Amino acid sequence: MDVMPNQVVRLAQLGEWEKALKSRAIWQCVGCQTCSTRCPKEVDCAGVMDALREASLARGMAAPERYLVVSFQKIFLENIRRNGRLNELELIGHFKMDVVLRTGRIPFLFKDAGLAPQLGKRKKLHLIPGKARDRGVVERIFERCASEQKA
C-alpha cells in the first residue's frame, strides 16, 4: 500500500481529499474488516475505505487503467444489473476485453486460459446460466441507488 490505512484515515481527518482519493491503498484493500474490528477508538476504517472508493469513482479520480480492481468491480455491477445474478463467463469476458482495451496488455486476454478447460472438465462452467426472473426490479433498484455526484 502506498498509504497505510491509518494514514488514509488521517488524510481524511485533515481534509486532504486529493491524496486520499487518488491513493492506490483504497483499491488494494480487500475489505476483510480486521481494521474496524480491532480499532480501540471504534473507527469504522473499512467503512471509510468503502466511502472513499465510492467518492473516488464519482469524481473520476480512480483510473481503471491503473487499477484493475476498479474495472472489475464496475463490470461486476453492470453484469448484475443486466442479469440479476452474476453471469461468470460474461464477467470474465468483459473484464479481459476491458483491460486489454484500456491498457493494451494483450497477453491478459490469455491469462489463466488454461483454467477454462479445467473448469469445464469439472462441470463448473455454465454456458447458459440461470438468470433471475424479475430483472426489471433489479434495473429499477440500480437506478434508484445511482451514485450522486458530490460537490
Added chain:
Amino acid sequence: MSRIGVFTCWCGENIARTVDVDEVSKRVAELPGVRCSLNYKYMCADPGQAIVREKIASEKLDGVVVASCSPHMHLKTFRKAAQAAGLNPYLVEMANIREQCSWVHHDRAQATAKAIEIIRLAVEKVRNDAALQPIRVPVTRRALVIGGGVAGIQAALDIADAGHEVVMVEREPSIGGKMAGLSETFPTLDCSQCILTPRMVEVGQHPRIKLYSYSEVEKVEGFVGNFKITIRQKARYVDISKCTGCGECWNVCPLKRNLSEFDYGMGMRPAIYIPFPQAVPARPVIDKSQCAKLIRNGCALCEKKCKAEAINFKDEDRLVEEAVGAVVVATGYKLYSIAKSQPNTTLAGYGEYGYGKYKDVIDSLQFERLVSASGPTGGVLKRPSDGAIPKSVVFISCVGSRDNAKGLPYCSKICCMYTAKHTMLYKHKVHDGQAHVFYMDIRAGGKGYEEFVRRAIEQDGAKYYRGRVSKITQERGKLVVRGADTLAGMPVTIEADLVVLAAAMRPADGVEELAQKLNIGYDEFGFLLESHPKLRPVETNTAGIFIAGACHSPKDIPEAVAQASAAASKVQVMLAADELTREPEIAAINEQTCAACFACVRTCPYHAIDRAELRTPRGAFIKNTARVNPGLCMGCGTCVSVCPSKSADLQGFTDQQVYAMVESLA
C-alpha cells in the same frame, strides 16, 4: 422592629460600572426595617469591614446585608466581621448583585432596578433570620486507614506521628500493597522493597498504630467525628501473638505447589505461607481452600512442628469494633484483566495478544516479579514457559487503557514510565538482549521523567516503535509480534522470546461495596470521587471520609505519597480539637407535628435522619418522630420538599423566609 444595615459594594468597577450604587443606596434606605444604607468601593477590604463593624456598634444593628459578590466569595468574611462586632454571624446575608446582576446585564437602568430587587429579597430574609448557633459535634480523636499500601502507610504514619491513634485495616496477610512487589521504581531505580520496608516496620512497631492485617471493613455506622467501624479479622489459623515467624511450618508443608498471589502466578507457595520474607506482620497464614487438614482432616505437619504451639485449626473469623473520628480510604489498584473473560459486561478483553494462551505473554506486574531480586526466579529473568533467558522482549503499551472498544477510555498514567524502566532493567540484566516498545504516545510529565525515558532509548538501546500491535502468534517457538510504525509508515514484525503487556490500572476489587458502606461516591470505572477535582482532591462529599492513592485515580508513588500526606493533614485538622463545629444551616424537624411517615428518612441522600421516639420524662411513649442528626445533615433541603406535614424546615432558609421574600416582590 428590625435595625438592618445595608452595605452596597462598588467592587471597584465590577458593580459600579453597570449599577448606579448611589441610587441603590438611596432607594434601599426606604425599605422597611433598614436602619442605615451606604456604599463603598471595596467592602471586603479591611476599611470596608471596619465600616460594617463600626455601624453595627453605632447603629445597634440586628441584621446586616452586604450587596456585593457571590456568597461563595466573602460570606465567611462578613460573618466573621459581624461576629467581631458582637452580632450573631447568621444574621448576615449577602445580596449577589455582581455575578447575578452587573456581570450579566448591560442596561444601566434595568440593572440598577434589578439590584434593588435583589437587595429587597435579602433584607426580607434577614428580617426573618434566627440567631443560629454553630453545631458542636464531639470527635473521637482516632483515625481509620483502609488499605496498607504505600498511600495508607504514609497517611497512617503522618496521623500517628501527629499524636493520634490510627487503626489500619489491610485485606492481605501483609501490608505493603503493590509497591512491595515491585523490583525497582522510577525515576531513581531505587529498590522498591528497600525503601518501603523501613516504613512498613515503622507501621508495625508504631505505638499509636493498631494494625489489623488479613482483615476487612465489615460495617460502617455513625457520622463524622463519631464513626463505629466493625472489622472482620479473617481466620489465619495461626495465633500471631504466639508465633515467632521462625518458618518451620512453611518449610515442612507438603503442599508446595500453589500459585502465589504475591508473584501474580509466576511462582509457587505452600498452603501455609508468608507472602514475602519482609512481610509485616511477619506471620504466616493458612489458605483454607488448600490446606489438607482443613479440607479433609489430614496432614497437620505444621502443627506438630511448631514449637510455639501457634497453629490453631479451630480459628474462626472474628468481628471487632473500633470507634474513630475520621477515615482515610487508600485501597489502591489492580491490573485490568487482559484475557477474554471480564468481571462485567462493559469491559472486553484482547483475544489477539494471546494472553492466557501463550505462557510467555505476561503483564507488567508479572514482569516485575520476574526481575525482582526477591522474586520467584531470584532476579534472573527466566521466561515462564521454559526458564530460558529471553534475548528479545517486546513491551506493548496501552493494553486496555485509552481503548473505548474495551471499555476503558482513560490513560493509566504510569505505564509509559514503567515500560521505559522495564527496558532499562532488562538491559541491565541481559546485556545482549534487545527491548522493543510499541507505544502510541509517551507520557512523562513528572520531575526527571522525560530524561528518564530518553535514557532508556539513548543509553540503554531500547527500540521504540510508534504504533500498535495487531496480533501475536507463536511460530517455531518464537512469539511473532505484528505491529506498525506509523512514523515510518510501515508494518513492523518482531520475533520475541517474551512479551510484556502494560495493562490498565483499575480500582481494587470490592471498592464499590466498600464505597457504599462508607456512603461515598465512585465513577463508572469504580474510582472514588473527590469533592472537587481542582481544590479538594482528597476530600469526599461525605464529611470525615478522605481518599488517597490509586483508589482515586491512576497515579505513581510520589503522587500517592503526596496525596496520602494531604489526606492525613485534613484528618489532623479534624482531630485537632475535641469538638467539630459545623454550620447550623441544616434541617430541623418539628417533632410535635411530625406524622412519622418517614418519607424524609427514605429520601435523605446522607442518611442523616433517624427514626426516634418522643417519650415523657418518665419514659412513657408519646409518639414516633423523625429526627435530624446535626452531625450528618448537609442542608440540601430534600426532606423539606418531601415532608407532607411541613414539619421539616431548613434553618436559615425556612419556608416562612422564602414566602416572605417572594411576597416582598409582589
Added chain:
Amino acid sequence: MNIGYYPGCALHGSSNDYEQSLRACLGALDVQLDEMKDWICCGATAAHSLNHKLSLALPARNLAVAERDGFKQLFAPCPLCSMQLLKVKKAVVDERVRKELSEIVEADVRGESEVLNLIQMFEKIGVDRLKAAVKAPLQSITAACYYGCLLTRPPDVVHFDDFEQPTSMEAVVAALGAKTVEWNYKTECCGAGMTMSNEDIVLELAHKILGNAAEHGANCVVVACPMCHVNLDMKQAAVERRFGKKLGMVVYYLSDLAGLALGLSAEQLGINRHFVTQA
C-alpha cells in the same frame, strides 16, 4: 426439516461443487433446502466498494422476498451473502432506513428472518445429533479450520463466535471424529474477490495461509466459504508456481467432511471436482 435456502451467485456458478456437497450432506441429515424463488445477487464486494446504498438495497430485496414467501430462516452458505443480509437486518432497526430500503426494493423489508451460515446450520441440526449420525469417523483427517474474514467479522453485525480465537468450526469437525490443529491464520483474509483483479495479493495471502496450516501439522484445510475455496484450491497451482513450493493441501468444504463422515462418497459430495484432490 425444510429450510429456506439462498445460494448466491457463486454456488450457482463456478462453486457449484459447494452446492452439490451441501445438498448431499444435508440431505443425509434429513434437511431439505428450499431455494427461494426470485433471489438476486447480494452485491458482494463490488456493491459495498462502489455504492453504499446499493450494497444495502440488493440484500434487502432478497430478505424482503424471502419474508414475503414465508421463510422464517434463510440458510446462506456464502459468508459474503450472509454478512450482507445480516448488515441489512442491523440497518433496518432504524425505521427511516427500513422505509427507504422498502421503497427502493419495492417490497416490505422487515429484517426478521434468521440468517444462518454453514456452521450455524450444523449447530441448528445439533452437533450431538451429527456426532451420533457419524458412520465413518474421519481418523485420517488433521484439519486446519479456516474461517476467513466474514464469518466472524464485523462482530457487531454477524455476532458469531469469537472473532480472534473462534472455535465453532473445530467443534463440528471434532464431532466428525477428525483432529484439528491450533494454527495462526484462522481469520486472516484470503484476498476474497480479488482473484482476477489483483492476483498478486491473493497468491501471497493464500501462500501464507496454506503454508501456516502445513507448518502446524494439518493435512487439509476446511472452509465454509466459496471464495476462500477458490483462492486456496483453484489457485493452489498458481501459488506453487509463484513461490516454487509444493503444497498439496486438500481444501474441503465443511459439508464435504460431514458428508464423508456420514458415509457418503467423494463423488456424491463433489469432492472429485476440486482442483486439489490429493495431498
